[in-house]
Amino acid sequence: MRFHLNSFKYLSVLATFLVCFQCVLFFVESSTRSIETDMEALISFRSQISLDPPNPLSSWNQNSSPCNWTGVVYNKFGHRVVGLNLFNLGLLGSISPQIGNLSFLQSLQLSNNQLKGTFPREISNLFRLRVLNLSSNSLEGSIPSNISNLRELRVLDLMMNKIRGRVPEELTFLSKLQVLNLGRNLFWGAIPPSLANLSALTNLNLGTNSLSDAIPGDLSHLRNLKFLDLTINNLVGTVPPTIYNMSSLVYLALASNWLWGKIPANVGDTLPNLIGFNFCFNNFTGTIPGSLYNLTNIQIIRMAHNLLEGTVPPGLGNLPSLTMYNIGYNKIVNSGDDGLGFITSLTNSTRLNFLAFDGNFLRGVIPNLTLLDMSHNSITGAIPHQIGQLEDLQQLGLAGNKISGTIPDSIGNLQKLNRIDLSGNQLVGEIPTTFRNFHGLLSMDLSNNRLDGSIPKEILNLPSLSSMLNLSHNFLSGQLLQEIELLRSVATIDLSNNNLSGNIPNSITNCKSLEKLYIAKNALSGPIPGSLGEVKGLETLDLSYNRLCGSIPPEIQQLQALKSLKLSFNNLEGSVLSGGIFRNVSEVQLQVRWVQVAFPTNMQNVFDPDLLLMEKGDQPAKLEIQHDCLIKILEVGLSCTIGSPEGRISIRVALHELRSVKINLLHCNPSKKSKQSVML
Numbered sequence: 001m002r003f004h005l006n007s008f009k010y011l012s013v014l015a016t017f018l019v020c021f022q023c024v025l026f027f028v029e030s031s032t033r034s035i036e037t038d039m040e041a042l043i044s045f046r047s048q049i050s051l052d053p054p055n056p057l058s059s060w061n062q063n064s065s066p067c068n069w070t071g072v073v074y075n076k077f078g079h080r081v082v083g084l085n086l087f088n089l090g091l092l093g094s095i096s097p098q099i100g101n102l103s104f105l106q107s108l109q110l111s112n113n114q115l116k117g118t119f120p121r122e123i124s125n126l127f128r129l130r131v132l133n134l135s136s137n138s139l140e141g142s143i144p145s146n147i148s149n150l151r152e153l154r155v156l157d158l159m160m161n162k163i164r165g166r167v168p169e170e171l172t173f174l175s176k177l178q179v180l181n182l183g184r185n186l187f188w189g190a191i192p193p194s195l196a197n198l199s200a201l202t203n204l205n206l207g208t209n210s211l212s213d214a215i216p217g218d219l220s221h222l223r224n225l226k227f228l229d230l231t232i233n234n235l236v237g238t239v240p241p242t243i244y245n246m247s248s249l250v251y252l253a254l255a256s257n258w259l260w261g262k263i264p265a266n267v268g269d270t271l272p273n274l275i276g277f278n279f280c281f282n283n284f285t286g287t288i289p290g291s292l293y294n295l296t297n298i299q300i301i302r303m304a305h306n307l308l309e310g311t312v313p314p315g316l317g318n319l320p321s322l323t324m325y326n327i328g329y330n331k332i333v334n335s336g337d338d339g340l341g342f343i344t345s346l347t348n349s350t351r352l353n354f355l356a357f358d359g360n361f362l363r364g365v366i367p368n369l370t371l372l373d374m375s376h377n378s379i380t381g382a383i384p385h386q387i388g389q390l391e392d393l394q395q396l397g398l399a400g401n402k403i404s405g406t407i408p409d410s411i412g413n414l415q416k417l418n419r420i421d422l423s424g425n426q427l428v429g430e431i432p433t434t435f436r437n438f439h440g441l442l443s444m445d446l447s448n449n450r451l452d453g454s455i456p457k458e459i460l461n462l463p464s465l466s467s468m469l470n471l472s473h474n475f476l477s478g479q480l481l482q483e484i485e486l487l488r489s490v491a492t493i494d495l496s497n498n499n500l501s502g503n504i505p506n507s508i509t510n511c512k513s514l515e516k517l518y519i520a521k522n523a524l525s526g527p528i529p530g531s532l533g534e535v536k537g538l539e540t541l542d543l544s545y546n547r548l549c550g551s552i553p554p555e556i557q558q559l560q561a562l563k564s565l566k567l568s569f570n571n572l573e574g575s576v577l578s579g580g581i582f583r584n585v586s587e588v589q590l591q592v593r594w595v596q597v598a599f600p601t602n603m604q605n606v607f608d609p610d611l612l613l614m615e616k617g618d619q620p621a622k623l624e625i626q627h628d629c630l631i632k633i634l635e636v637g638l639s640c641t642i643g644s645p646e647g648r649i650s651i652r653v654a655l656h657e658l659r660s661v662k663i664n665l666l667h668c669n670p671s672k673k674s675k676q677s678v679m680l
Contacts, residue, residue: 037101038081039066044098045084049091056089073107080104087133088112095139100125111157112136119163124149135159135181142166148173157181159205164188167206172197183229184208191230193218200224207231207253215254217242224248231278232256245270253278255302262286263303268294276300280326283307288327293318304328304356311335312357317345322352329359339364373397375421380404383422388413399445400424407451412437423447423470431471433458443467447474447494454478455495465490472518473497480524485510494518496542501525504543509534516540520566523547528567530555542566544589552577563587592637629661636661 046060060069066081067074073083081102091113099108100122108126111133118141123132129150135157142165143158153174164186171180172194178201187209195204196218204222207229215230217240225246231253238261239254250273260283264270268291275298284306292301293315299322308330325346335342340362346352369390379401388410394417403425412434420438423445430453431446441462451474459469460481466489476495479502487493491513500522509531516539524546532538533555544566551574552567562581568591581587636657639649
């Protein structure tokens with residue numbers, strides 16, 4: 001009896017061991033099959049993708065472990081693929097149905113590629129999937145009904161594709177969904193009220209489709225919703241009152257539909273967390289709700305192109321974070337005698353970069369405005385003459401736009417102006433003489449326009465001008481007036497790229513504060529005035545591309561602060577100076593014509609004096625050879641810079657000539673052969 005009992009125990013233990021062993025074998029075999037299955041699915045995916053070099057999927061090699069493949073994420077045991085993250089790689093092709101065999105996949109992100117074809121039904125086999133992002137591709141077809149299998153899905157982002165059809169009711173079964181983004185597709189039909197069952201939803205974007213009918217009031221049941229975008233559809237009717245009670249909303253956008261009705265006066269109280277409010281391009285009536293101005297964190301208020309009436313409510317000064325305020329093209333009127341006084345309160349909105357109230361019935365003058373800067377936009381048309389009514393304006397910036405027409409005389413009424421910048425536009429005509437009224441002006445920039453006529457002496461008689469006078473890149477003509485001496489305090493004068501003629505007036509010596517003077521690319525003639533040597537603070541002097549003649553005045557050497565001197569492309573002659581800035585040849589731009597005039601009999605006028613000094617210790621024969629070599633080098637330089645292409649020598653010929661010079665110099669100085677003092 002005892003024997004039989006022990007035998008039974010032994011057999012039981014053995015059986016248990018065998019079962020466990022079989023389980024281990026099954027697990028190992030199953031894991032092997034799983035790895036192979038995942039690898040086959042990935043290779044199938046790769047086979048339908050084409051890539052331009054460099055290929056981001058070059059690591060997808062069947063001879064290596066998928067654990068090391070780009071974008072492939074394995075679980076910690078290395079047995080199954082749990083993530084495929086290939087966004088923004090320029091993938092071109094379609095999504096293989098084999099993707100559905102990655103049964104442990106939790107994240108599939110293929111956004112911002114060039115994938116085409118239909119939405120694969122096999123994706124719905126990935127029942128562990130939490131994130132599905134196929135946005136910014138060219139996928140077509142409709143969302144398959146079996147998407148309801150993805151019960152673990154938290155994020156479904158299909159934005160910017162060509163997916164069409166109705167928004168499927170089956171999405172209702174995705175109870176854990178937090179982000180649903182179907183914007184910028186081709187969906188049509190009504191918004192399913194059943195979407196209200198997605199209680200975990202925080203972001204709902206159905207914008208830029210062809211959705212129709214009314215907004216379902218059931219959406220207000222989404223108590224966790226923060227972002228609701230239904231813009232650019234064909235939605236009609238009034239906004240359900242319950243939508244205005246969704247206190248969790250941070251961004252509400254219903255723009256570009258066919259919605260009507262009044263916006264509740266207390267919308268700012270019932271939606272206390274709003275940062276963005278976009279109701280543009282609809283048919284809303286009533287007044288602008290003043291309660292919006294209670295939202296101290298709001299950044300965007302857009303209600304343009306509606307049928308709103310009444311006045312702009314008080315309280316705009318409560319919005320320090322405001323970046324955009326657009327109430328244009330409504331029926332807004334003035335508030336009593338206040339005119340446009342509401343603009344004054346916007347001075348607290350220091351982040352404001354877009355303000356529009358055009359297309360209304362507002363009248364009056366912009367009050368107490370001290371700074372108006374609309375530079376670097378795309379503003380067109382002429383400067384309105386009413387600008388002269390901004391009598392408190394201190395800074396006017398309209399640079400970098402497409403403003404045309406003439407500068408209105410009324411701009412001279414801005415007597416408190418200390419800075420004016422109209423550069424980079426298409427302004428024509430003469431500079432108004434009314435600029436003489438700018439008694440406190442520090443800086444004037446009218447450059448890069450099409451202004452013509454002469455420089456009016458009225459703007460030269462602005463003693464307050466201390467920072468800059470920039471009239472460059474216009475069509476100004478006439479002579480530089482002696483009155484330029486009245487600009488005693490200005491640091492920079494730029495008159496380059498015009499049609500100015502005549503001499504540079506000696507009176508410029510009185511511009512004692514001048515640091516930078518640009519008069520290049522005009523038609524100035526006569527000598528360079530030696531009086532420039534008395535402008536001790538001059539750092540930059542550009543007189544190039546004119547018709548100046550004579551020699552360089554020696555007084556220029558006295559400008560100890562001078563760092564850049566450009567005299568090229570004039571008719572200057574005589575010897576090159578050796579003092580002051582001329583000690584550093586790299587800072588001086590003269591011209592090849594200087595050499596041409598002196599060639600070959602007066603070359604001592606263009607040779608570097610230091611170079612000539614180096615020759616004194618040599619024998620006369622050597623000096624003659626060295627002199628001939630220098631002449632030859634200059635001759636090659638002149639031959640390379642002849643105006644017509646036919647007259648220039650080729651680089652090959654120039655190189656041959658210079659090599660000959662090198663050989664002659666080395667024969668002349670045998671001791672220097674090893675040092676290769678001349679490198680060609």
